[in-house]
Amino acid sequence: MRAYETMLVLKADLEEETRDALIAKYEGIVAKEGGTVQQSTKYGKRKLAYEINKNREGFYVLLNFEANTTTPAELERLMKIDENVLRYLTVVKEQ
Incomplete structure (x- = not known):
């Protein structure tokens, strides 16, 4: 198992229930693939450095x-096709 860190930027105009459901969905994918989520931190709505798909905030x-080494690829594949995810980045954390 390796330690990973994923930063997601979701659309800012999503309702709180929808946003929480999306976060739970991605946490569930990690669990389904045999991994464990240590921490999920919401940083809130922030101004983007540049416009992404006509969105100024995220x-x-x-x-x-x-998780194992295949989990981040599956997670990113699903984020890529989700229209509510503006950007994402997954990195391997140093031990």
Whole structure:
């Protein structure tokens, strides 16, 4: 198992229930793939450095999790096709 960190930028105009459901969905994917989520931090609505798909603001979420090496690829594949996710980045955390 490796430690990963994923930063998500969601659309800022999503309702709180929808936003929480999306975060729970991605946490569930990590669990389904055999990993564990250590921490999920919501940084809230922030102004973007540049416009992304006509959005000037985004809702930032940080996921810290441990998983096998195939989990981040599956997570990113699903984020890529989700229209509510503006940007994402997954990195391997140093031990």
